Amino acid sequence: MTDTFKMDEAQPRLLDETRQGVIGTPMDRPEGKLKVSGRAPYAAEIALDGMVHGVLVRATITRGQITAIDETSIHDTPGLLGVFHGEHFVRNPAQGMAAESPEQPGTRIDYHGQPIALVVAKTFEAARDGAHKLKISYKPDDSVDVDPQTASNVVSKDDDAVIIGDVDSAMARADASVDLQFTTPGQVAAAMEPHAAIAQWQGDQLLLHGSLQMLRFNKRELADAVGIDPENVRILSPYIGGGFGSKLGIGAEAVSAALASRALGCPVRVVMARQTVFDAVLRRTETSQRVRFAATKEGKLTAIAHDDTVSNLSDEGFAEPVSTASQFLYGAENMHFLQKVAQIHRTPAGSVRAPGEAVGMLAFEAGLDELAEKLDICPVQLRLNNLPERHPATDQAFSARALAQALREGAQQFGWSERQPTASRREGDWYIGMGMASAARSNMLVPSAARVTLEADRIVVETDMTDIGTGSYAILGQIAAEMLGLPTEKVVVRLGDTDLPGASGSGGSFGASSAGSAVYLAAKKLREELAHSLGCAAEELTLQDGMARGANHEKSFAELLPNPIMAEGAIEGGKTADEYFSAGFGAHFCEVAVHAWTGETRVRRMLGVFGMGRVLNEKTARSQAVGGMIWGVGAALTEELSHDPRTGHIVSRDLANYHVPAHADIPRQMDVVFLEERDDQANPMQTKGIGELGISGAGAAVVNAIHNACGVRIYDFPATPDKVIAGLEALGR
Numbered sequence: 001m002t003d004t005f006k007m008d009e010a011q012p013r014l015l016d017e018t019r020q021g022v023i024g025t026p027m028d029r030p031e032g033k034l035k036v037s038g039r040a041p042y043a044a045e046i047a048l049d050g051m052v053h054g055v056l057v058r059a060t061i062t063r064g065q066i067t068a069i070d071e072t073s074i075h076d077t078p079g080l081l082g083v084f085h086g087e088h089f090v091r092n093p094a095q096g097m098a099a100e101s102p103e104q105p106g107t108r109i110d111y112h113g114q115p116i117a118l119v120v121a122k123t124f125e126a127a128r129d130g131a132h133k134l135k136i137s138y139k140p141d142d143s144v145d146v147d148p149q150t151a152s153n154v155v156s157k158d159d160d161a162v163i164i165g166d167v168d169s170a171m172a173r174a175d176a177s178v179d180l181q182f183t184t185p186g187q188v189a190a191a192m193e194p195h196a197a198i199a200q201w202q203g204d205q206l207l208l209h210g211s212l213q214m215l216r217f218n219k220r221e222l223a224d225a226v227g228i229d230p231e232n233v234r235i236l237s238p239y240i241g242g243g244f245g246s247k248l249g250i251g252a253e254a255v256s257a258a259l260a261s262r263a264l265g266c267p268v269r270v271v272m273a274r275q276t277v278f279d280a281v282l283r284r285t286e287t288s289q290r291v292r293f294a295a296t297k298e299g300k301l302t303a304i305a306h307d308d309t310v311s312n313l314s315d316e317g318f319a320e321p322v323s324t325a326s327q328f329l330y331g332a333e334n335m336h337f338l339q340k341v342a343q344i345h346r347t348p349a350g351s352v353r354a355p356g357e358a359v360g361m362l363a364f365e366a367g368l369d370e371l372a373e374k375l376d377i378c379p380v381q382l383r384l385n386n387l388p389e390r391h392p393a394t395d396q397a398f399s400a401r402a403l404a405q406a407l408r409e410g411a412q413q414f415g416w417s418e419r420q421p422t423a424s425r426r427e428g429d430w431y432i433g434m435g436m437a438s439a440a441r442s443n444m445l446v447p448s449a450a451r452v453t454l455e456a457d458r459i460v461v462e463t464d465m466t467d468i469g470t471g472s473y474a475i476l477g478q479i480a481a482e483m484l485g486l487p488t489e490k491v492v493v494r495l496g497d498t499d500l501p502g503a504s505g506s507g508g509s510f511g512a513s514s515a516g517s518a519v520y521l522a523a524k525k526l527r528e529e530l531a532h533s534l535g536c537a538a539e540e541l542t543l544q545d546g547m548a549r550g551a552n553h554e555k556s557f558a559e560l561l562p563n564p565i566m567a568e569g570a571i572e573g574g575k576t577a578d579e580y581f582s583a584g585f586g587a588h589f590c591e592v593a594v595h596a597w598t599g600e601t602r603v604r605r606m607l608g609v610f611g612m613g614r615v616l617n618e619k620t621a622r623s624q625a626v627g628g629m630i631w632g633v634g635a636a637l638t639e640e641l642s643h644d645p646r647t648g649h650i651v652s653r654d655l656a657n658y659h660v661p662a663h664a665d666i667p668r669q670m671d672v673v674f675l676e677e678r679d680d681q682a683n684p685m686q687t688k689g690i691g692e693l694g695i696s697g698a699g700a701a702v703v704n705a706i707h708n709a710c711g712v713r714i715y716d717f718p719a720t721p722d723k724v725i726a727g728l729e730a731l732g733r
Contacts, residue, residue, distance in 0.1 A: 002449060002501075002568040002569070002570045003570070004447070004449075004570040004571065004572055005517075005521050005569070005570065005571045005572075005684070006571075006572055006573070006574035006575075007445060007571065007572070007573055007574040007575075007576050007577065007681075007682075007683060007684075008574035008575040008576060009574075009575070009576065010576070010680035010681055011680065011683075011684040011686075013678060013680075013686060014483075014524070014684075015482060015483075015520075015614065015685060015686075016678075018482050018483060018485075018543070019485065019542055019543065019544040020481055020482045020485050020486070020487075020543070020544055020545070021482075022478050022481050022482050022487075022488050023478055023479070023482045023614070023616060024614070024615045024616065024617070024618055025478070025617070025618060026617065026618040026619030026622075027474050027477075027478060027488055027617055027619065028474070028619070029471055029473060029474045029620070030473050030474060030477060030488075030493070031239070031467070031473045034239075035239070040238075040239045041238075041239065042193055042196070042211065042239050042240070042241055043193075043196040043197060043198065043209045043210050043211040043237065043240075044193075044194070044196035044198070044211075044269065044271045046198050046209045048198065048200060048267040049267075050266045050267060051198065051266065051267040051268070051269055052081055052120055052121065052122055052127075052264065052266055052267070052268055052269070053120065053121060053122070053123060053124040053126075053127045053268070053269050053270075054084075054118045054119065054120040054127055054256060054257060054260055054268050054269065054270040055118070055119050055124070055127040055128045055130070055131040055270070056115045056117070056118055056131065056252055056253070056256065056270065056272065056276060056280070057085075057115070057116055057117040057118065057119060057131045057134050057136070058113045058114060058115055058116060058276065058279060058280060059109045059111070059112060059113060059114040059115075059116050059136075059138075060112070060136070060138075061109055061112065061138050061140050061647075062109070062111060062112045062140075062144045062146065062345050062647045062648050062649070063109055063110060063111075063140065063141040063143070063144045063345050064108075064109050064138050064139050064140040064141040065107055065108055065109065065138065065139045065141075066085075066107040066109065066116060066136060066137070066138060067137045067138060067139050068136070068137040069083065069085055069116075069117060069134065069135075069136055069137075070134070070135040070136075070137070071083045071134075073133060073134055073135040074119065074130040074133050074134050077119075077121060077126050077129060077130040077133070078121070078122075078123075078126050079121045079122030079123055079126045080119070080120075080121050080126065080130055081120045081121055081122065081264055082119075082120050082260065082263065082264060083117055083118070083119055083120075083130075083134065084117060084118045084120065084256060084259055084260045084263065085116060085117035085118070087104065087106045087107070088104075088225065088226065088227065088255070088259060089115075089116075089117065089118065089252075089255060089256055089259055094218075094221045094248070094249025094250050094251070095248055095249045095318055095350050095351060105315070109138065110313050110314075110315075110345055111313065111345050111346055111347055111348070111648065111649075112279075112345075112644075112647045112648055112649035113276075113279030113280050113347065113649055113650070114280065115252035115256070115276075115280050116136065117131075117134065117136075118131075118256040118257075118259075118260055118270065119131040119134060120260050120264065120268060124269075144345050144647075144648070145342075145343070145344045145345055146344055146345055146346060146643065146644075146645065146646075146647065146648030147344070147645065147648075148286060148288070148309065148310075148311040148342035148344055149288070149342075151311070151342035151343060151344050153314065153342070153343040154309065154340050154341065154342045154343070155340065155341045155343065156338070156339075156340050157319065157338070157339045157340065157341065158338070160339060161336075161337060161338045161339075162327060162335060162336070162337040162393050163335070163336050163337075163338075164333070164334060164335040164336075164392070164393070165303075165333050165334030165335065166334055167292060167294070167303045167304075167305045167334045167335065167336040169334070170294045170302045170303035170332075170333070170334040171292060171294045171303055173294075173302070174294035174295060174296070174302055174303065175295065175296050175297040175375075176294070176295050176297065176371065176374045176375050177292065177293060177294040177295070177303075177371075177374075178291070178292065178293050178367055178370050178371045178374065179290070179291075179292045180290070180291045180292070180363075180366075180367045180370065180715065181288070181289070181290055181291075181715060182287075182288075182289045182290075182291060182362070182363035182366065182367070182715050182716070182717070183286070183287065183288050183289070183715070183716045183717065184286060184287045184289070184359045184362060184363070184635070184717045185286050185639070185640040185641055185642075185717065185718070186283045186284055186285060186286045186346075186349075186640075186641035186643070186650075187283065187284040187352055187358075187359075187635065187639050187640075187641060188246070188277075188278055188281075188282075188283050188284065188352065188641060188658065189242070189243065189244035189245055189246035189281075189282075189352050189353065190244075190277075190278075190655060190658060190660055191241060191242030191243055191244055191246055191247070191468075192241045192242045193211055193240065193241025193242055194211075194271055194272045194273070194274060194276075194277050195211055195246070195247065195251055195253050195271075195272040195276075195277055195281060196210070196211050196253060196269075196270065196271040196272065197209065197210045197211070197253045197254040197257040197258075197269075197270050197271075198210075198257065198267055198268070198269045198270075199254070199257035199258040199260070199261040199262075199267065199268050199270075200261055200266075200267040200268075201258075201261055201262050201265070204228065204232055205232050205233075205234070206222070206223075206226065206228065206232060206233050206234070206258055206261075206262075207234050207235075207236070208222060208233070208234070208235045208236070208254060208257070208258060209235075209236050209237075210235055210236070210237055210250075210253075210254050211237060211240050211241070211243075211247055212235060212237050212240070212247050212249075212250065212254070212466070213240065213243045213245075213247045213248050213466055213468055213505050213506045213507050214248055214249070214466070214504070214505025214506070214507055215235050215237060215464045215466060215496065215497075215498045215502070215505060216464055216498065216502035216503065216504075216505060217249070217505065218235055218249065218250050218254075218498075218505075219233045219234075219235055219498045221249055221250045222235065222250050222254055222255070222258065225250065225254075225255045225258070226255065226258050226259060226262070233498065234497070234498050234499055235497075235498045236496060236497055236498075237466055237496040238467075238495060238496035238497070239467070239496070240466055240467065240468040240469070240496075240506075241468075241469065242468055242469050243468040243506060243507070244352055244353040244468075245282075245350065245351035245352045245353055245355065245507065246277070246281050246282060246350075246352070247468070248350070248351055248505075248507050251280070251281055252270075252280060253270040253271070253272055254270075256270055257269065257270040274653075274654050274655065275653045275654055278347075278650050278652075278653035278654065278658070279347060279649065279650055279653060280347065281347075282347065282348050282349060282350035282351075282352075283346070283347045283348075283349055283350075283352070283641060283650070284320065284349065284350075284352035284355070284358070284359065285310040285311050285312060285319075285320045285349035286310075286311065286641075287308050287309065287310050287320065287322055287359050287360075287363075288308065288309040289306065289307070289308045289309075289322060289359075289360070289363040289364075290305070290306070290307045290308070291305070291306055291363050291364055291366075291367035292304070292305035292306075292336075292367075293305075293367060293368060293371045294332075294334075295371060295375060295382075297375065298385075299372075299375050299377045299381065299382050299385045299386075300385060300386065301330055301331070301332040301385075301386045302332055302333060302334060303332050303333075303334040303335070303336075304326065304330060304331075304332045304334070304335050304336075304392075305335065305336035305337070306322070306323040306326040306327075306336075306337055306360065306363075306364055307323075307336065307337065307338045307339070307340075308320075308322040308323060308339050308340070308360070309339070309340040309341070309342060310322065310339065310340075310341055310342070310349065311341065311342040311343070311344045311346065311349060312341060312343065312344075312348060312349040313343065313344075313345070313346075313348050313349075314343040316348050316349070316350075318348075318349060318350050318351070319339060319341050319349075320349065320355055320356060320359065321355060321356035321360075322339065322356055322359060322360040323337045323339070323356070323360055323364075324356040324357060324360065324442060325356070325357045325360060325361055325364070325440040325441070325442070325583075325696060326360060326361075326364045327391075327392065327393045328388070328391050328392060328393065328440070328581065328583065329364075329403075329438055329440050330368075330383070330386040330387065330388065330392075331386060331387070331388030331389075331392045332386070332392070335392060335393065337393075344648065345648050346643060346648045346650075347650060351507070351508075353628070353631060353691070353692055353695060354441060354509075354628070354631075354692035354693075354695045354696050357440065357441055357442075357692065357695070357696035357697075358631070358632075358635065358692075358695050358696060358699075359635070361437065361438075361439075361440070361696050361697045361699075361700055362635060362636070362699045362700050362703070362717060363700075364700070365437035365438060365697050365700035365701075365704070366437075366700045366703050366704060366713075366714075368382065368383070369435070369437070369700070369704040369707070370713065373422070373707075379435075379436055379704070380407050380408075380411050380416060380436060380587075383403075383407055383438055384404060384407055384408075387401075387403060387404055391581045394581065396578075396579065396580055396581040397579065397580050397581070398580070398581055398583075399576070399580040399581065399582040399679050399680070399681035399682060400582070400611070400613065400677055400678065400679040400680070400681070400682070400688075401583070401585055401611070402585050402586070402610075402611025402675045402677050403438060403440070403585035403586070403587070403611070405611065405675055406438075406439070406585060406586045406587040406609040406610065406611055406675060407438070407587045409609055409673065409675070410436070410586075410587040410588075410589050410607055410608075410609040410673070411436070411587075411589070413607060413609070413671075413673065414434075414436075414589035414591075414607045416434065416436065416589065418434075419433075419434040419708065420432075420433075420708075422707065422708055422711050423708075423709065423710050423711040423733070425709070426596075427593070429595055429596045429597060430593040430594065430595055430596065430602075431593065431594040431595075431596060431709040431710040432591065432592070432593050432594075432604075432709055433591070433592055433594070433705045433706065433707070433708030433709025433710065434589065434590065434591050434705050434708055435589075435590050435592070435700075435701045435702065435703065435704030435705030435706070435707065435708055436587060436588060436589045436590070436701050436704060437587070437588050437697040437698070437700035437701040437704060438585070438586070438587055438588075438697050439584075439585060439586035439587060439588055439608065439610065439693055439694070439696045439697040439698070440583055440584070440585050440586075440693070440696055440697070441509060441583060441584045441689065441692045441693040441696045442581075442582075442583050443509070443510075443513070443582040443583050443584055443613075443679070443682055443688045443689055444508055444509075444510040444514075444689075445510065445513060445514055445517070445571070445572070445573045445577065445682065445683055446504035446505075446508070446510045446514045447504065447514070447570070447571065447572040447573075448463070448465070448502070448503040448504045448514040448515045448517065448518040448570065448571055448572075449463065449501035449502055449503060449518050449568060449569065449570040449571075450462065450463035450465070450476075450501050450503060450515060450518035450519045450521075450522050450568065450569055450570075451463065451500070451501050451522060451566060451567070451568045451569075452480055452484075452519060452522035452523050452526060452566070452567055452568075452569070453564050453565070453566040454484055454526050454530075454557070454561065454564060454565050454566075455557075455561065455564045456546075456556075456557045456558040456561050457486070457490060457546060457557065457558070458486075458490050458491075458492065459477075459480045459481065459484055459486055459490060459491045459492070460491075460492045460494065461476050461477060461480045461491065461492070461493045461494065461519055462494045462500045462501065463476070463494075463495060463500050463501050463502075463503045463515055463518065463519070464495070464496065464497055464498050464499075464500045464501065464502050464503055464505075465495050465496075465503035465504065465505065465506070465511065465515040466495060466496050466505055466506045466511075467495055467496070467506070468506045470506060470511065470512075470620065470624060470691060471512075471617055471619075471620030471623070471624075472493075472495060472506065472511060472512070472515070473493045473495065474617050474620055475512050475516060475616045475617050475620065476493050476495075476515065476516060476519050477491040477493045478616060478617060479516050479519045479520050479523065479616065479685070480493075480519055480523050483519075483520060483523035483524065483526075483527060483543075484523050484526060484527065484543055485542075485543025485544045485545065485546065485547070485548070486545070486546055486557075487545065490546075501518070501568060501570070503515040503518060508689070508692070509584075509688075509689025509690065509691050509692040509693065510689055511689075512616055512687060512689065513613075513682065513683050513685065513687045513688060513689060514571065514683075516616065516683075516685060516687065517569075517571045517683045517684050517685055518569045518570055518571050519569065520569065520684055520685050521569030521570070521571060521684065522567045522568055522569030523567075523569070524569070524684075525567035525569065526565055526566075526567050527541055527543065529565055529567070530543065530548050530560060531548075531550060533548075533560045534548050534549075534550050534551070534553050534555060534560065535550075535551055535553060536550030536551035536553060537550070537551070546558075548560055571683065571684075576681040576682075579681075580681040582679055582681060582682045582688065583688075584610065584611065584612040584613070584688045584689060584690065584693040585610070585611050585693075586608060586609050586610035586611060586612070586693060586697075587608075587609050587697075588606065588607070588608050588629065588632070588697050588698045588700075588701035589606065589607040589608075589609075589701060590603060590605070590606045590607075590698075590701040590702050590704075590705045591603075591604045591605045591606075591705060592604060592702060592705040592706055592709055593709070594706055594709045594710045594712075594724060595721075596710075596728070596733070598721055598725070599720075599721035599722065599723070599724035599725035599728065600721050600724075601637055601702075601706055601719060601721075601724065602667075603633055603637075603665070603666065603667055603702060604667055604669070605667050605669035605670075605671070606629055606633075606667070606669070606670050606671070606698075606701070607671045607672075607673070608625055608626075608628075608629050608671070608672050608673070608694060608698070609672075609673045609675065610625060610672070610673070610674055610675065610690065610693055610694070611674075611675040611677040612674065612677070612687075612688045612689065612690045612693055613677055613678060613679040613682055613685075613686050613687040613688035614677070614678055614679075614685055614686045614687045615674050615687075616685070616687060618674070621674065621690050622672050622674075624690045624691040624694060625672045625674075625690055625691075625693070625694040626670050626672060626694070627691070627694060628690075628691060628692060628693065628694020628695035628696070628698060629670060629672075629694050629695070629698045630661055630666055630670070631694075631695045631698070632694075632695050632697070632698020632699040632700075632701070632702065633661050633665065633666065633698065633699070633702055634659075634660050634661045634699075634718075635695075635698075635699040635717065635718065636698075636699035636700075636702035636703050636717065636718055636719055637661070637665070637702065637718050637719055637720070638659040638660065638661060638665070638718055638720070639658065639659060639660060639718060640652065640658070640659070640717075640718055640720075641658065642657075699717070702719075703717075703719055706719055706724065710724070710727075710728060710731075710733065711727075711728075711731050711733065712724055712727030712728060712731065713727070714727070
C-alpha cells in the first residue's frame with residue numbers, strides 16, 4: 001500500500017539543490033515528433049479487428065418524452081447491426097471528479113440535440129445514413145425555457161453567497177462609484193480533436209480507447225453508466241487532441257460505444273461530428289453580471305460587489321463560479337457576491353477553460369478600469385492601492401502572491417508610462433490605445449499517485465495522468481530526471497492508462513503540480529534508497545549523469561543497482577490548504593488599434609507577466625500562457641455561441657460560424673514573463689498552474705485598451721465591429 005503524503009506544512013526546496021539541471025529548461029516534448037508525423041494514435045484512429053461503426057441520433061425537440069423509436073424505418077440500411085437506446089444510454093455528460101455519473105433522464109428530452117440513440121452498421125457511411133433516417137416519435141412539452149433572461153425558474157444560491165458589511169451604504173457614501181451591467185455569451189471548448197471512443201469487451205472486461213481528461217474518475221463514471229464494477233474497466237487515452245474541460249467526464253460517445261459493443265460482441269467506434277460536439281457535449285454558460293465598486297477620492301476601495309446570473313439544465317449541479325477571483329483580488333470593508341442560476345433547456349453547461357475567472361474577470365477588471373477613469377487614477381496604481389493583506393472572504397494568509405511585482409514589472413516592460421489619454425492617439429484611420437488587467441487563478445492540489453522505476457541507465461515513470469497537449473510527457477520526465485540524476489532522454493514516461501497509478505488528470509491547471517508531486521515523491525523515495533546504498537544521508541546525496549556522490553563516496557548507478565528499484569508516490573491536500581490560500585497571479589498589458597470607420601479591432605501586442613511558482617518547463621509553460629492569452633482575445637473580440645430563440649439549439653455550431661482567433665488575429669508580439677517565485681505551501685515542488693492563469697483577465701485588458709484607444713466601453717461581449725461602431729457613433733466620432 002502506497003503511503004500518501006499530506007501537504008501539512010512547507011517542504012524543503014529540494015529542486016533548488018539538485019544538479020541535473022533540467023527543471024525549468026525549455027525541453028521539447030518527447031512525443032512531439034510522433035504527433036507532427038501522424039504516428040501518435042488518437043482515440044478514433046485505433047484499428048481493431050472486426051470493428052464496426054456507430055453514429056449518434058439526437059433529439060429534434062427541445063423538451064418532452066420519447067414515445068417510440070421505429071427501428072424498422074431503417075431496416076434497409078446496408079450492413080445495419082442495431083439501434084441502441086434506453087435508460088442506460090441517454091446520458092448527460094459527466095463533469096469529471098464525480099464518484100458516479102450524473103442522474104440520467106431516461107426517455108426524457110431536456111434540450112435540442114440531446115443524444116438519444118446509436119445506430120451501428122458495418123460502415124460509417126451506413127451508420128450515418130441510418131442515424132439520419134431513423135424515425136423517432138415524441139410527446140413534446142410546450143413549456144420550454146430557452147432564454148435565461150425570461151426563464152420561469154431562477155434559483156438563488158443563497159448558501160454560497162458572500163456578504164460582508166453593507167455595500168449599498170458604502171456606494172451611497174463613496175467619493176466615486178460605478179454600478180455596471182455586463183453580459184458574456186456562451187462559449188465552447190472547441191478542441192481540435194472531436195470526441196471519440198472505441199469500446200471492446202473481453203468477457204466481462206471493458207476496454208475503452210477514449211479521448212478523456214481525468215481517467216481515474218472516468219473509469220468510475222463509465223462503470224456506473226454500464227452497470228459493472230470499476231475494476232472491470234480499463235481506459236486508454238495516451239494522446240488527446242485538446243480538451244479545455246469538454247473531456248473532463250464521460251459522454252454519450254463512450255457510453256453508447258460500450259453498450260453497443262457488449263450487445264454485438266465486437267469493437268464499436270463512435271466519433272462525434274463537429275456539430276454534435278457543439279450540440280451535445282457542454283457549453284460555457286452565458287452570464288449576466290452586475291459589478292459595483294465604491295472608493296474614496298484617494299483610490300481606496302470601500303465596497304466590492306460582483307453578482308451574476310448563469311444557466312444550466314434543472315438537474316445539473318454545476319454553476320459557473322463567476323466571482324471566484326473577485327473575492328480575493330482586492331480588499332474592501334464591504335463585499336457582496338451572489339449568484340443565480342436560470343434553469344433552461346439548452347445544452348448542459350459545464351467547465352470550459354478557466355471556469356469562473358475567464359468570464360468573471362472580463363467584467364470585473366473592465367469595471368475597475370472604469371472606476372480608475374472616474375477617479376483619474378492610473379489603473380495600475382488603483383490595483384496596487386487595494387491589494388489585501390489576507391483573503392478578504394476567508395481570512396486565510398496568501399501563500400505566495402506576486403501580483404504587485406507583476407503589475408509593476410509589466411507596466412515597466414510594456415512601456416505603460418507612454419499611454420496617452422483616452423482617444424488622443426491616432427495613426428491614420430486607426431485609434432491606438434493601451435489597456436491592462438490583473439490576472440488570478442485559484443491553485444488546487446488533487447490526490448495523485450505515480451510509480452517510478454530506476455534502472456542503471458533508465459527511468460520509467462508510470463501514472464494514468466493524461467496529456468491534452470499541455471506537456472505532461474515532458475514535465476513528468478523532467479521531474480524524474482532532475483530528482484534521479486539522468487538525462488531526460490533516458491526517461492520513459494507512460495501515461496493515459498487506468499491500469500497505472502491514478503493521478504489527478506488534466507484540468508483546472510492542477511495536473512502538473514498534482515501528478516508531478518506524485519512523481520517527485522516516488523523519486524524522493526528512490527533517492528533515499530540510493531543514499532542508503534551509498535552510505536550517506538539523503539541530504540548529502542548528489543545525483544548527476546548516472547553518478548551518485550555523498551559522504552566522500554562516488555559510485556555509478558550500475559554499481560549501486562544490480563537490480564532495478566521501484567517506488568510509488570502519492571499526495572493529497574492537507575493543513576496548508578486550510579491555513580493558506582494558494583493562487584497564481586499576474587498582469588496583462590495590451591495595445592490595440594481600432595479602425596475609425598469599420599470598428600475593427602486589431603491587437604498589436606500583448607504582454608503577460610505571471611507568478612506561478614516554480615517553472616517546470618519554460619517552453620510548455622510559455623505555450624500555455626500564450627494559449628490562454630489568445631483565448632482571452634477570442635473572448636473579448638470574436639467568440640460567441642448563438643442560440644435559436646425558438647428551440648434553444650446552437651446555431652453557431654462549427655468552426656466556420658463560431659469564431660476562434662486565427663493566426664491573422666494574433667500579433668507576433670505575444671510576450672510572456674515568468675517571475676521567480678516559490679509557493680512553499682502549494683506542494684513539495686513549490687509549483688502552481690499556468691494554463692488557466694493565462695486567460696484570466698486577458699480579455700479585459702483588450703477591451704480596456706479599446707476604451708483607451710477610442711473612448712468606447714463594451715458591456716456586451718464580444719466587442720464585434722458593429723458594437724464598436726455603435727459606440728463611436730454615440731460619442732460623435
